[in-house]
Amino acid sequence: MTTSRETPRKTRPRTPGRGVPLALLAPALLGLAFLLVPLLALLVRAPWRSLPEQLTSPEVWQALRLSLFCATTATALSLVVGVPLAWLLARTDFPGRGLLRALVTLPLVLPPVVGGVALLLALGRNGVVGQWLDAWFGITLPFTTTGVILAETFVAMPFLVISVEGTLRATDPRYEEAATTLGASRFTAFRRVTLPLIAPGIAAGSVLAWARALGEFGATITFAGNFPGRTQTMPLAVYLALQNDPAAAIALSLVLLAVSIAVLAGLRDRWMRTV
Amino acid sequence: MPETMPPRPGKGPAPAGTASEPGAGGLDARLVVDRGSFRLDIGLTAAQGEVVALLGPNGAGKTTALRALAGLAPLTAGHLRLDGADLHRTPPESRPVGVVFQDYLLFPHLSALDNVAFGPRCRGAGKAEARAQAAEWLERMGLADHAGAKPRRLSGGQAQRVALARALATHPRLLLLDEPLAALDARTRLEVRAQLRRHLAAFEAVAVLVTHDPLDAMVLADRLVVVEHGRIVQEGSPSAIARHPRTEYIAQLVGLNLYRGHADGHTVRLDAGPAVSTTDDLTGPAFVAFPPGAVTLYRDRPTGSSARNLWHCAIAGLETHGDQIRAELTGELSLAADLTTAAAAELDLHPGAPVWATVKATQTHAYPA
Numbered sequence: 284m285t286t287s288r289e290t291p292r293k294t295r296p297r298t299p300g301r302g303v304p305l306a307l308l309a310p311a312l313l314g315l316a317f318l319l320v321p322l323l324a325l326l327v328r329a330p331w332r333s334l335p336e337q338l339t340s341p342e343v344w345q346a347l348r349l350s351l352f353c354a355t356t357a358t359a360l361s362l363v364v365g366v367p368l369a370w371l372l373a374r375t376d377f378p379g380r381g382l383l384r385a386l387v388t389l390p391l392v393l394p395p396v397v398g399g400v401a402l403l404l405a406l407g408r409n410g411v412v413g414q415w416l417d418a419w420f421g422i423t424l425p426f427t428t429t430g431v432i433l434a435e436t437f438v439a440m441p442f443l444v445i446s447v448e449g450t451l452r453a454t455d456p457r458y459e460e461a462a463t464t465l466g467a468s469r470f471t472a473f474r475r476v477t478l479p480l481i482a483p484g485i486a487a488g489s490v491l492a493w494a495r496a497l498g499e500f501g502a503t504i505t506f507a508g509n510f511p512g513r514t515q516t517m518p519l520a521v522y523l524a525l526q527n528d529p530a531a532a533i534a535l536s537l538v539l540l541a542v543s544i545a546v547l548a549g550l551r552d553r554w555m556r557t558v
Numbered sequence: 559m560p561e562t563m564p565p566r567p568g569k570g571p572a573p574a575g576t577a578s579e580p581g582a583g584g585l586d587a588r589l590v591v592d593r594g595s596f597r598l599d600i601g602l603t604a605a606q607g608e609v610v611a612l613l614g615p616n617g618a619g620k621t622t623a624l625r626a627l628a629g630l631a632p633l634t635a636g637h638l639r640l641d642g643a644d645l646h647r648t649p650p651e652s653r654p655v656g657v658v659f660q661d662y663l664l665f666p667h668l669s670a671l672d673n674v675a676f677g678p679r680c681r682g683a684g685k686a687e688a689r690a691q692a693a694e695w696l697e698r699m700g701l702a703d704h705a706g707a708k709p710r711r712l713s714g715g716q717a718q719r720v721a722l723a724r725a726l727a728t729h730p731r732l733l734l735l736d737e738p739l740a741a742l743d744a745r746t747r748l749e750v751r752a753q754l755r756r757h758l759a760a761f762e763a764v765a766v767l768v769t770h771d772p773l774d775a776m777v778l779a780d781r782l783v784v785v786e787h788g789r790i791v792q793e794g795s796p797s798a799i800a801r802h803p804r805t806e807y808i809a810q811l812v813g814l815n816l817y818r819g820h821a822d823g824h825t826v827r828l829d830a831g832p833a834v835s836t837t838d839d840l841t842g843p844a845f846v847a848f849p850p851g852a853v854t855l856y857r858d859r860p861t862g863s864s865a866r867n868l869w870h871c872a873i874a875g876l877e878t879h880g881d882q883i884r885a886e887l888t889g890e891l892s893l894a895a896d897l898t899t900a901a902a903a904e905l906d907l908h909p910g911a912p913v914w915a916t917v918k919a920t921q922t923h924a925y926p927a
Contacts (some may be wrong), residue, residue, distance in 0.1 A: 460663075464725075470652055475676070
C-alpha cells in the first residue's frame with residue numbers, strides 16, 4: 284500500500300474488497316441490494332412509453348401542485364415557530380427542558396396515523412381545541428387543505444427543530460454575549476448574529492422537513508382525508524392509483540423519487556459549501 | 559521589560575478624589591460570585607484613565623470577575639459603581655462597558671467594518687453613520703485596508719485590533735480585556751502588545767485586563783491585582799509586586815524562591831523548617847526571597863564556603879531554561895537553582911542525586927509579611 288517511503292504522493296483508491304472480512308462484506312452487500320433493488324424495480328417496470336402522457340394528466344398535476352403547495356407552506360409554518368422553539372430548547376435553561384425536548388421529538392418516532400388521530404382529537408370539529416375554533420370563528424380544519432398543511436407540519440417540524448437545535452448547540456453562545464456587550468438586546472443578538480450563523484442548519488432542516496412533508500401519508504389521510512384537488516397529495520394519489528391504475532402509480536412514484544434525489548443532491552451541495 | 563512606567567500621554571488631569579469615594583469617577587466594585595464550590599470575592603477600584611490587570615493562575619476567577627463586570631455573570635452579592643452610577647442591576651446591553659474577548663469573537667459573517675459598526679448601530683446610530691464611525695476606528699487602528707475583510711481572512715494581530723476597535727466604538731466607560739494577547743503567536747504578541755499599550759494609554763476611562771502572563775500585566779497595566787482562589791492576594795505597582803512577592807505563585811512568576819517565616823534580627827526561622835540568614839534586620843512575621851541564580855550547588859558538603867545558608871537537598875527535576883539549567887530541589891528546603899550546563903555536567907546532576915545548596919546572606923532579601 285502507501286506505507287513505503289518510495290511510494291509516489293498520488294494515493295491509490297482503496298479497494299473495498301481488500302482486508303474486509305467476508306462475515307461483514309456479505310451482509311453489507313445484502314443490505315445494499317435490499318435498499319437498491321426496489322428502486323431499480325421502479326425504473327425497470329416504469330411505463331416509459333406512456334410516461335409523458337401519464338405525467339401530463341390533470342389528476343397528476345393537481346396532486347403534484349397540491350403536494351408542493353402544502354409541503355412548502357408546512358415548511359414555512361415550521362420555520363416560523365420551529366426556529367424560535369429550537370432556540371428556546373438550545374439556549375435557555377428551565378426545569379423540564381429535557382422532557383420538553385423529548386416531547387418535541389416524539390412525532391419523529393410516532394406512527395403518523397396516530398399523529399392524525401391525535402390531530403383529529405385536538406383540532407377536529409369536536410376536538411379539544413377544534414370545538415372552540417368552530418363555535419367562535421366558524422373554522423373547520425379536518426378534511427381541508429389547511430388540514431393537510433397542519434398534518435404535514437405536525438410530522439415535519441420536529442426534523443427542523445432537531446436540525447436547528449443541533450446547529451445552535453454547535454454555535455458558540457458567546458457570540459450572543461459579545462453582541463449583548465455591544466448594546467444588542469437578546470432578540471437583536473438573535474436576529475443579527477445567531478440567525479446568520481445558523482443559516483446552514485436552518486436550510487438543511489428546512490429541506491429535511493420539506494421532504495418529510497412531501498411524503499407524508501398517514502397523518503394526512505387520517506386528519507384531512509383523500510379528496511382530489513383538496514386534500515389528495517401525491518402519496519395518497521400513488522396509493523389510490525396502485526389499486527386501479529398501476530402504471531399511473533409507478534409514474535407518480537417516479538416523480539417523488541426524482542424529487543427525493545434532487546433533495547439529496549441539494550443537501551449534499553449545501554453541506555459541501557458550508558462545512 | 560521596562561522597569562518603570564513612563565508617563566501616559568493624552569490623559570486629562572487626574573480626578574480629584576480616588577475611585578473608592580462614592581460619586582467619584584472610575585470604578586468601585588466588590589464582586590461576589592458563588593459558583594457551586596467556587597466563590598469569587600474581590601474588591602476592585604480604579605480611577606479614570608487607570609489600567610488595572612487582574613493577574614492569576616488559571617481557575618483563579620479572573621474571567622468570572624470580568625464577566626461579572628460586563629453583566630454576563632450575575633453578582634451573588636457586592637456592588638458595582640461606575641462613574642458614580644450603580645450598575646449592579648443594569649443588563650449587559652445597557653452598561654457602558656466594552657469587552658475584548660479572549661478569542662475576540664468577531665462575528666464571522668460580518669466584515670471588519672460591520673463588526674465595528676455593530677455597537678454604534680445597536681446604540682441607535684443610523685447605518686451610514688455607524689459605518690462612518692467604524693471606518694474611523696479602523697483607520698485609527700491602521701486597518702483601513704481591511705475594512706471589507708471577513709474575520710477569517712484577518713491575521714491574529716489584525717483580528718485583535720478589530721476586536722479592540724469594536725469594543726471602543728461604543729465609547730465605553732469601562733474597557734474589559736480577557737487575555738488580550740493569549741491567542742497570538744510569540745512574534746505577533748510582541749508587536750501587538752506594544753500597540754495595545756499605546757491604545758490603552760490613550761484610553762481615558764477605566765480599563766481592566768485579565769491575564770495569566772506577568773509580562774503582559776506589567777507592560778500594559780499601571781496596577782496589578784493578583785487573584786488566587788477567588789481572592790486578592792496582593793495588589794500594587796508592577797515593580798513593587800516584583801520586588802516583594804507575597805505568594806509562591808507571584809514569586810514563581812517573577813522568578814524568585816520565596817519562604818514565609820518569623821524574623822529575629824538577621825535570621826528568619828522558616829515555617830518550612832530551617833533558618834535563613836539575611837542582611838536585612840527585622841522582627842516578626844517575614845518573607846525571605848532569593849533568585850535561583852544565587853544558589854550554588856555542591857555534591858559534597860562544602861568546607862571552605864563562607865555561605866551561612868547551607869541545606870542538604872536532592873534533585874527532584876532538571877529542565878533547560880534558555881542557556882541555563884534549572885534544578886528543582888527537595889529536602890531540607892524546596893528551592894529552584896539555576897546553573898550552567900557545564901556546571902550541571904561537572905556535578906553529574908540527575909534526578910535523585912543528593913546535593914548541598916548554599917546561598918549567601920547578601921543575596922537574600924527579607925521583608926515583613
